[in-house]
Amino acid sequence: MDLKQLIRNVPDFPVEGIQFKDVTTLLKDGDAFAHAVDLMYDPFRDEEITKIAGIEARGFIFAAAMAYKLNLGFIPIRKPGKLPAETVAEEYVLEYGKNVIEMHVDAVTEDDRVLVVDDLLATGGTAAAACRLIEKLNGTIVGVSFLIELTELKGREQLAQYPVHSLIQYPI
Numbered sequence: 001m002d003l004k005q006l007i008r009n010v011p012d013f014p015v016e017g018i019q020f021k022d023v024t025t026l027l028k029d030g031d032a033f034a035h036a037v038d039l040m041y042d043p044f045r046d047e048e049i050t051k052i053a054g055i056e057a058r059g060f061i062f063a064a065a066m067a068y069k070l071n072l073g074f075i076p077i078r079k080p081g082k083l084p085a086e087t088v089a090e091e092y093v094l095e096y097g098k099n100v101i102e103m104h105v106d107a108v109t110e111d112d113r114v115l116v117v118d119d120l121l122a123t124g125g126t127a128a129a130a131c132r133l134i135e136k137l138n139g140t141i142v143g144v145s146f147l148i149e150l151t152e153l154k155g156r157e158q159l160a161q162y163p164v165h166s167l168i169q170y171p172i
C-alpha cells in the first residue's frame with residue numbers, strides 16, 4: 001500500500017512558504033490508517049513499552065490508535081493551559097519566538113518506558129521538548145515515531161539520543 005500518495009500537500013498553509021502535509025486524506029481511508037499505525041510501532045514491537053505519548057493535535061490520532069492496539073495507556077502532551085491538573089512544562093525555540101508544551105505531573109513514573117508519537121518531524125523542537133518532559137519525570141524514552149519526516153530540516157539531530165522512526169520522507 002502506497003501511503004505516501006494518500007498524503008495531500010497544501011502549499012502556503014497556514015502561512016506562505018509552508019508546504020503543509022495534510023494527513024486527513026490518509027486518515028479517511030480505513031485500511032491506510034490501520035496500516036500506518038501498525039507500521040509506526042513495528043520497529044519498537046520487541047521493546048517493553050508501558051505507555052504511548054501523543055503530541056497535540058494530530059499526534060493524538062496516531063498515538064491513541066496505537067495505545068488501543070497495544071493495550072497500553074495513552075498520555076496527552078498538550079499546548080499550554082489545556083490540561084486541568086498539575087503540569088510540567090517545557091519550552092522550545094521556534095524560528096520566531098518560543099512555544100511551550102505541557103504534560104500532567106502524574107502522567108509518567110520512573111518505571112515507565114514511553115514511545116513518543118507525532119504525525120510529522122520538521123525541526124524536531126516539539127518532539128525533543130516532549131522527550132524532555134517525560135525525562136523530567138524520570139521516564140525512559142523507548143523511541144520516537146512519526147508518520148512523516150521532512151529530512152532537510154534535520155529534526156533527527158535534535159533527537160540524536162533516541163531511536164527515531166518515520167514511515168514517509170519528503171525533503172521539505
Ligand code: AMP
Binds near residue numbers: 056058119121
Ligand atoms: P517541529 O517542532 O519543527 O518538528 O514541528 C513539528 C510539529 O509541527 C508537528 O506537530 C507537526 O504537526 C507540525 N508541522 C510542522 N511542519 C509541518 C508541515 N509542513 N506540515 C504539517 N505539519 C507540520
